[in-house]
Amino acid sequence: xxxxxxxxxxxxxxxxxxxxxxxxxxxxxxxxxxxxxxxxxxxxxxxxxxxxxxxxxxxxxxxxxxxxxxxxxxxxxxxxxxxxxxxxxxxxxxxxxxxxxxxxxxxxxxxxxxxxxxxxxxxxxxxxxxxxxxxxxxxxxxxxxxxxxxxxxxxxxxxxx
Amino acid sequence: xxxxxxxxxxxxxxxxxxxxxxxxxxxxxxxxxxxxxxxxxxxxxxxxxxxxxxxxxxxxxxxxxxxxxxxxxxxxxxxxxxxxxxxxxxxxxxxxxxxxxxxxxxxxxxxxxxxxxxxxxxxxxxxxxxxxxxxxxxxxxxxxxxxxxxxxxxxxxxxxxxxxxxxxxxxxxxxxxxxxxxxxxxxxxxxxxxxxxxxxxxxxxxxxxxxxxxxxxxxxxxxxxxxxxxxxxxxxxxxxxxxxxxxxxxxxxxxxxxxxxxxxxxxxxxxxxxxxxxxxxxxxxxxxxxxxxxxxxxxxxxxxxxxxxxxxxxxxxxxxxxxxxxxxxxxxxxxxxxxxxxxxxxxxxxxxxxxxxxxxxxxxxxxxxxxxxxxxxxxxxxxxxxxxxxxxxxxxxxxxxxxxxxxxxxxxxxxxxxxxxxxxxxxxxxxxxxxxxxxxxxxxxxxxxxxxxxxxxxxxxxxxxxxxxxxxxxxxxxxxxxxxxxxxxxxxxxxxxxxxxxxxxxxxxxxxxxxxxxxxxxxxxxxxxxxxxxxxxxxxxxxxxxxxxxxxxxxxxxxxxxxxxxxxxxxxxxxxxxxxxxxxxxxxxxxxxxxxxxxxxxxxxxxxxxxxxxxxxxxxxxxxxxxxxxxxxxxxxxxxx
Amino acid sequence: xxxxxxxxxxxxxxxxxxxxxxxxxxxxxxxxxxxxxxxxxxxxxxxxxxxxxxxxxxxxxxxxxxxxxxxxxxxxxxxxxxxxxxxxxxxxxxxxxxxxxxxxxxxxxxxxxxxxxxxxxxxxxxxxxxxxxxxxxxxxxxxxxxxxxxxxxxxxxxxxxxxxxxxxxxxxxxx
Numbered sequence: 001x002x003x004x005x006x007x008x009x010x011x012x013x014x015x016x017x018x019x020x021x022x023x024x025x026x027x028x029x030x031x032x033x034x035x036x037x038x039x040x041x042x043x044x045x046x047x048x049x050x051x052x053x054x055x056x057x058x059x060x061x062x063x064x065x066x067x068x069x070x071x072x073x074x075x076x077x078x079x080x081x082x083x084x085x086x087x088x089x090x091x092x093x094x095x096x097x098x099x100x101x102x103x104x105x106x107x108x109x110x111x112x113x114x115x116x117x118x119x120x121x122x123x124x125x126x127x128x129x130x131x132x133x134x135x136x137x138x139x140x141x142x143x144x145x146x147x148x149x150x151x152x153x154x155x156x157x158x159x160x161x
Numbered sequence: 162x163x164x165x166x167x168x169x170x171x172x173x174x175x176x177x178x179x180x181x182x183x184x185x186x187x188x189x190x191x192x193x194x195x196x197x198x199x200x201x202x203x204x205x206x207x208x209x210x211x212x213x214x215x216x217x218x219x220x221x222x223x224x225x226x227x228x229x230x231x232x233x234x235x236x237x238x239x240x241x242x243x244x245x246x247x248x249x250x251x252x253x254x255x256x257x258x259x260x261x262x263x264x265x266x267x268x269x270x271x272x273x274x275x276x277x278x279x280x281x282x283x284x285x286x287x288x289x290x291x292x293x294x295x296x297x298x299x300x301x302x303x304x305x306x307x308x309x310x311x312x313x314x315x316x317x318x319x320x321x322x323x324x325x326x327x328x329x330x331x332x333x334x335x336x337x338x339x340x341x342x343x344x345x346x347x348x349x350x351x352x353x354x355x356x357x358x359x360x361x362x363x364x365x366x367x368x369x370x371x372x373x374x375x376x377x378x379x380x381x382x383x384x385x386x387x388x389x390x391x392x393x394x395x396x397x398x399x400x401x402x403x404x405x406x407x408x409x410x411x412x413x414x415x416x417x418x419x420x421x422x423x424x425x426x427x428x429x430x431x432x433x434x435x436x437x438x439x440x441x442x443x444x445x446x447x448x449x450x451x452x453x454x455x456x457x458x459x460x461x462x463x464x465x466x467x468x469x470x471x472x473x474x475x476x477x478x479x480x481x482x483x484x485x486x487x488x489x490x491x492x493x494x495x496x497x498x499x500x501x502x503x504x505x506x507x508x509x510x511x512x513x514x515x516x517x518x519x520x521x522x523x524x525x526x527x528x529x530x531x532x533x534x535x536x537x538x539x540x541x542x543x544x545x546x547x548x549x550x551x552x553x554x555x556x557x558x559x560x561x562x563x564x565x566x567x568x569x570x571x572x573x574x575x576x577x578x579x580x581x582x583x584x585x586x587x588x589x590x591x592x593x594x595x596x597x598x599x600x601x602x603x604x605x606x607x608x609x610x611x612x613x614x615x616x617x618x619x620x621x622x623x624x625x626x627x628x629x630x631x632x633x634x635x636x637x638x639x640x641x642x643x644x645x646x647x648x649x650x651x652x653x654x655x656x657x658x659x660x661x662x663x664x665x666x667x668x669x670x671x672x673x674x675x676x677x678x679x680x681x682x683x684x685x686x687x688x689x690x691x692x693x694x695x696x697x698x699x700x701x702x703x704x705x706x707x708x709x710x711x712x713x714x715x716x717x718x719x720x721x722x723x724x725x726x727x728x729x730x731x732x733x734x735x736x737x738x739x740x741x742x743x744x745x746x747x748x749x750x751x752x753x754x755x756x757x758x759x760x761x762x763x764x765x766x767x768x769x770x771x772x773x774x775x776x777x778x779x780x781x782x783x784x785x786x787x788x789x790x791x792x793x794x795x796x797x798x799x800x801x802x
Numbered sequence: 803x804x805x806x807x808x809x810x811x812x813x814x815x816x817x818x819x820x821x822x823x824x825x826x827x828x829x830x831x832x833x834x835x836x837x838x839x840x841x842x843x844x845x846x847x848x849x850x851x852x853x854x855x856x857x858x859x860x861x862x863x864x865x866x867x868x869x870x871x872x873x874x875x876x877x878x879x880x881x882x883x884x885x886x887x888x889x890x891x892x893x894x895x896x897x898x899x900x901x902x903x904x905x906x907x908x909x910x911x912x913x914x915x916x917x918x919x920x921x922x923x924x925x926x927x928x929x930x931x932x933x934x935x936x937x938x939x940x941x942x943x944x945x946x947x948x949x950x951x952x953x954x955x956x957x958x959x960x961x962x963x964x965x966x967x968x969x970x971x972x973x974x975x976x977x
Contacts, residue, residue: 024698025690027682035683042547044938048404050549053397055743055760057903058938061929086936088837089544094551100538101546108527108556119519122502123512130504130578145577453823473827481820488813536826543835 034066037076041083042093050093165230168218169309175211175266176299178204183292186285198285202273205288208295209270216263219256219308223249229315232256232308238319238737240711241327248332254456254472255308257335261452262298264336264343269295272347280368286358290350293486297479305472324712324735324742330390337383338410342448344376345417349445352438356490359497362434366427369441371795373424377417378791384410385784396730396743396758398681398772400780403553408532409451412525416444419521426514430576432503436518442487447525449480454532506578513571517564524560528553554676562614565669568662569622572655573629590628595621611673615666622666626659653797661790667783674776675754681773687766691722695773697755698722704767711735714744717759717767721748730759751778836936836955843867843946846931850922851901851910858898858924864972865896865946868920869932871904872912874940880959881916887965888919894973899923902932902940947972 038052043059051059062083069079083091095101182204189197219232223246228234236252237245251257269291276284302308325331348369355365387407388400401407420440423433453476505511531548538544573587598620599613606612630648637643637651649656680695691700702718714731721728728746735742748755753775760768838844843859850856859865868884870877888897899920901909906925913923926932935944945954945968953972956964 023690025684025686025692027684031683042549048402048547048549049397053399057929058933060761061933065930065933085837086934087938088835088936089546091547093547093549095546095548099546100542100544101534101548104531104534104548104552107530108523111523111526111530115519115523119516122515123505123507126502126505126511127507127578129502130506133504474824477820477823477827484816488816492810533822537822540822540825545835 030067030070033070033076034063037066037070037079038063040080040093042091044087044091164218165222165227165309165311168215169307171211171218172215172299172303172309175208175215176296176303178208178211179292179295179299181292182208183289183296186289189285198289201285201288201292202277205273205292206270208292209266212263212266212295215309216250216259219259220247220250223247226319228317228319229311230308231310231312234312234316234319236319244329245327245332251335251339255302255306255310257339258298258302258306258456259308260336261339261343262295262302264339265291265295265298265346268343268347272350280365283354283358283360283365286354287350290353290357291346294346294350294483297482301472301475301479305475320738324733324738324740325394328390328394330386330393334383334386334390337379337386339383341376341378341380341383341417342413342451344372344379345413345441345445345448347372347376348441352441353487353490356438356487356494359494362438363427363431366424366434366437370424370428373417373420373441374791374795377414377421378788378795380410380414380417381784381791382788384414385781389781392777393745393747394742396745396770398679398745398756398758398770398774400777401550403531403550405532406451406455408528408553409447409454412528413444413447413451415521415525415528416440416447419518420444422514423518426511430503430505430511432505432511433515438491440518442484442491446480446484446487449476449483453477453480508574508581508584509578510571510574510576513567513574517567517571520560520564520567524557527556527560531556561669562611565618565666568665569618569625572659572662573625588625591621591624594624606678609677611677615670615673619666619670622663626663629659654794657790657793657797660793661787664783664786664788664790667779667786669783671776671779671781671783674779675774678775679772682771683760684769684771685763685766686769690766692769692771694771695753697773699728699755699757699771701767701769702727707731711737715759715762717746717757717769719746719757721755724748728755728757730757732759749778751782752776754778836952836957838936838944838952839955841952843944843950843952844934846924846934848924848926848931851906851913851925852922854922856922856924859946859950860896860898861950862948863896864894864948864969865898865944866969866972867898867900867935867944867946869900869902869935869937869940869942869944870923871902871940872908873904874902876959877941878912878916880941881919883960883962883965885917885919886962887969891969891973892919892921895969896921900926900931900935900937902926902937903929943968945969945972 035052038059039050041051041062043049043051043054043056043062045056045058046054049059051062065082066079069082074082080092089096089099089101092099095104097105182201185200185204186198189195189200219230221227222230222233223237224243226233226237226239226246232253232255233249236256237249241249249256251260269288272291273284273288276287280287351365351369354360355362384407387410391402392398392400420437423437423440426432427434427437453473456472456476503511531553534548535546538546569591570588574584579587595617599617602616603610603613630645633648633651634645637647641647643651682692682694684692686692686701688701688703691698698721700720700722702720705716705718707714707716712733712735714733716729716731719728719730720726726748728748730746731744733742733744734740743758743760746757753773754777756772756774758770758772760770762768843865846858848856858867866884866887870881884897891897897920899922901923904927906927909923909925913920924931929937932938939957941959943956943960944952945956947953954968956968960968
């Protein structure tokens with residue numbers, strides 16, 4: 001009995017020691033800053049991945065450089081510029097509005113500016129014709145519609161889908 | 162007997178026969194011997210058989226470890242599990258092209274069977290159109306990318322299949338996609354045949370509806386399978402990178418989804434025949450474009466097969482011929498194609514579908530331009546830029562949000578028209594529900610307006626479905642005492658469509674949850690250390706080294722303290738190829754995924770990446786609902802009113 | 803709009819697209835043009851493969867700085883071209899190597915096996931000097947004139963005539 005109790009106590013001590021030693025590792029603010037900057041840079045040897053996401057040697061080296069420069073007190077913009085000076089705009093994840101990619105930011109608006117009015121025009125043209133047909137009494141009444149639909153369905157029901 | 166040579170011979174015979182299949186009706190028409198067209202119909206199953214035999218001999222070469230076949234030597238080895246030997250057929254460029262071809266030949270044969278009964282008068286021309294596609298692909302394969310090539314000195318063992326592809330998700334992702342891409346070739350062939358022969362749109366479009374739905378089903382499955390695989394396998398916590406090849410599959414999906422709906426408008430209201438023609442042609446062309454982008458080396462991508470401008474050139478020329486033919490035929494027929502826009506009310510289901518189509522198309526154009534912009538820039542100004550996730554997310558997401566609203570509202574709109582006043586009355590309840598849900602949600606999860614938006618959407622959808630069922634139940638009860646079953650039977654397609662839309666909203670919730678609310682940390686840990694993230698705690702118990710069949714790995718043994726679950730992310734090394742892969746360990750609940758990745762060894766321990774992705778499982782579940790709904794639709798019959 | 807007008811509208815658009823894609827076939831998407839061309843070569847300091855302290859750029863003489871590594875297969879394809887050029891031009895041009903992300907013993911072994919055209923090679927085991935130069939892979943080669951300005955950068959393995967042309971650019975010699 002005493003033997004078991006002893007063993008239990010020893011076990012307990014070890015467990016508590018373990019718990020006491022357990023460190024909660026936290027991401028430091030510096031690490032978060034590094035990743036925030038790394039997210040804006042493209043890993044040049046990966047495909048469409050940011051430096052933050054990438055595990056490649058180049059990406060890790062770039063993260064180390066970002067860390068060092070932050071330690072020396074550089075601002076995020078300066079660090080990003082450092083890489084852009086050496087790798088060009090390609091190193092940015094998002095095309096910058098003043099670089100050669102500026103058009104990309106306008107394109108979606110241009111596309112919508114073409115598409116939406118066109119749809120609007122189509123809807124107007126068709127609804128005008130609809131209103132005319134309505135006014136001329138050519139529009140089919142709801143009951144007649146229902147009947148027509150039933151007839152058509154009976155026709156269509158079997159073969160084609 | 163060298164089965165592979167027999168397979169090669171079959172492929173050549175198929176090539177010759179496909180030429181006959183594609184030319185017979187044309188020659189028959191020109192020489193006024195119209196029975197020649199029959200030849201196409203008879204040849205089609207033969208071509209299918211020959212192509213399939215070719216595929217069988219290739220699979221056989223993989224399974225029997227025949228390394229005298231160059232393609233097998235490059236993509237397989239003796240130790241590879243059987244499943245991956247079989248799926249190795251599409252592990253590389255030549256084989257995956259052959260898979261494309263096999264699916265094309267298979268679908269062509271099915272069209273041949275169906276056509277004898279349903280559209281015998283036009284069958285030969287449709288099969289001829291598909292024959293042209295077969296000739297194109299067989300030509301590419303036999304002349305430029307043959308999987309049948311032999312090696313003079315046979316290696317004892319092959320090179321290894323990319324270990325990333327040794328995964329069930331990855332094994333089935335290409336076939337699903339190809340079933341989708343090739344599925345859209347059938348409506349395309351019909352469209353070409355129709356333009357060539359003057360076949361009326363309202364006669365042939367109903368014939369391809371099922372094909373459009375089937376192709377869409379597979380394409381959707383293929384795309385999501387790819388994302389699912391990327392999420393589980395690649396270890397960066399995400400599922401969609403807007404990689405050029407991903408975009409190449411997304412573009413036909415966008416136009417395909419638009420087509421799905423506009424074809425319904427043609428069915429119900431006989432409108433948009435020209436637009437449907439355009440969408441059918443465009444969707445297939447985008448599928449071909451995808452093939453081009455992956456294989457030509459024109460855009461750098463993780464997915465890209467070996468860079469080969471020669472092959473790229475061939476495919477480009479092929480596409481040029483296809484689109485040239487389509488345009489020429491359209492031009493030739495343009496007088497008969499010109500139709501009056503059908504009348505419809507300003508606020509109606511038709512206008513909803515029209516707007517939805519426009520938005521999907523706009524989205525497709527945006528993705529297209531974004532994907533190709535780096536190329537334009539390089540050619541014009543010799544400069545390179547990166548267009549990646551931040552751009553596409555920023556541009557596509559707003560359009561999709563509008564689309565979701567449209568998706569909830571449009572089914573409530575009747576065909577032809579509804580007066581705006583009437584619409585307001587009809588939607589009173591769901592608007593209120595939406596606003597209430599939005600307010601509540603913004604209180605519980607403040608900071609992102611998208612939360613309120615999605616909550617409103619879900620509430621509105623649920624209320625509208627509830628109202629709909631309730632209303633129909635009332636009518637059914639008073640008419641003939643029927644209950645829920647009767648309501649379903651009366652209009653099952655309507656409910657199936659509702660199910661699909663619900664699936665879409667579920668996916669949207671998953672996308673927004675995991676997109677906006679993800680937590681991540683990057684740490685260095687030693688055994689005994691713990692981490693805390695998003696209210697959960699995990700402890701690194703130990704680091705272990707393991708050795709399995711074809712790889713060695715370093716494994717981190719983690720324990721999630723709140724759930725008492727063990728997670729073992731790994732860093733694997735495959736000795737044959739020297740590749741190193743990261744295997745993420747994931748604990749999934751419907752509410753969130755806890756995602757652990759082992760990064761680099763550091764001085765004080767190991768680099769660990771941890772992500773908490775809320776609601777990400779909803780993406781897969783929502784897709785399941787969506788696909789199930791489409792499957793039901795494919796098997797359903799039209800309701801009796 | 804009639805179908806005819808649509809077809810007419812689409813045709814030039816699609817033709818243009820086809821041309822773009824066709825031209826794109828001849829491009830390499832992984833070659834990134836360097837923004838450092840036309841700018842002074844950055845100051846780098848380190849040790850060479852023998853452990854001697856070295857500095858870049860070297861004053862007064864045009865330089866060819868070749869980024870190489872023992873793990874880089876394309877480098878061994880390019881190497882004989884550089885060895886041959888060094889025999890001819892090392893009087894006029896300083897041939898300097900940048901041993902990128904490599905292990906010193908592997909690197910010296912590689913040089914003794916394939917030949918050493920370089921006056922010396924900077925030991926850039928971590929790749930820092932490379933990042934300073936905007937390097938992202940090997941082989942890459944910088945052509946620097948006597949004033950220390952980068953006149954050209956080649957990404958990928960050099961061919962013989964190409965190399966000679968670029969050397970002429972920095973030396974001003976035509977022979």
